[in-house]
Amino acid sequence: MTHLLAEDIGAGNSGPDVIHALVLNIVRALVDNPDEVGVEALKSEFATRFVVQTAPEDRGKVIGKQGRMAQSIRILLGAISVKMGHQFTLQLVEPEGPGKAPGESRRGGPIGGLR
DSSP: OOOOOGGGTTSTTOSHHHHHHHHHHHHHHHSSOGGGOEEEEEEOSSEEEEEEEOOGGGHHHHHOGGGHHHHHHHHHHHHHHHHHTSEEEEEEOOOOOTTOOTTBOTTSSBSSOOO
16 A cells, blocks of 8 residues: 655655555545555646546445545545646546446446546
């Protein structure tokens, strides 16, 4: 497990890799199956999108009631984005299952568009 210090965020050590570890640790703390959590960082020059995948039974724990848990993580990433001058976003993806194409929701549209 990566240990993050308050000095890491907003200091010279605060690249997207540190924020990636922060998101991974937050999501792992919320779920029952932390070993099944995957966080992929899709990086560009000015933004990083964290794509989070969990075990199917843990997805609701990351979303929270009325989406409050996911929104809280997004708010935290927004505050870090302002501090660092680099946009960080969160995307939660549904686990791929039978009858669904990768990257599609049950309704057939894209999952968790950019926010």
